[in-house]
Amino acid sequence: MRRVGLVALVSVVLLASVAVVNAGNGNAVPGWHSNSHKYTAIAVENPNTPGEWSDVLVRESTPDAVLAQHITALNACDWKGLMQQYPDTYQLRLPGGVVITGREATAAVFAGFVKAPADGGLCGITFSEESRQVTGGTIAVNWVAQSDLYEDYRGADAYITDDGLMVQMVSTFDGAELVLK
DSSP: OHHHHHHHHHHHHEEEEEHHHTTTSOOOOGGGGGGGGGGGOOOOTTSSSTOEEOOOOOSSSSSHHHHHHHHHHHHHHHHHHHHHTTTTOEEEEEGGEEEESSHHHHHHHHHHHTTGGGGOOOOOOOEEEEEEOOOOOOOEEEEEOOOOOOOOOEEEEEEEEEETTEEEEEEEOOOOOOOOO
């Protein structure tokens, strides 16, 4: 009986240690996949491409995977790839106290971003991570945006993830601050 109790205690301690380690490294967060019932996605149409719709959420396995998907889609100017991460309750917080709320408003913001520069968009900018700090499902990143058209531009974002999705972002990005080369 003592041996079973000791084995159970050691197992609990090891599991708790894994949970503490994982909560701070961008890997799976304990309890992270328990909220799938609260995130939904209305169908939204790409303003740039009538007939292109996003109505599905694609959940990633870890906060790191959510961020990697976001950066990959952003750098590829992939509107649908971006929208697959944002539930109906998504919020984007920008400089000046601007808050973009919901999939429809977010769809319009990112549609503007992924357009070609000749059409008033920012496609062609590549975002690269310079540093990060992870706390649970939140990843704070300092980044640099680089392109052939603009001087290097640095900023920071906090990516708040839950249940494999990007549920909120706080960003210092301000397209008006980009300087042409």
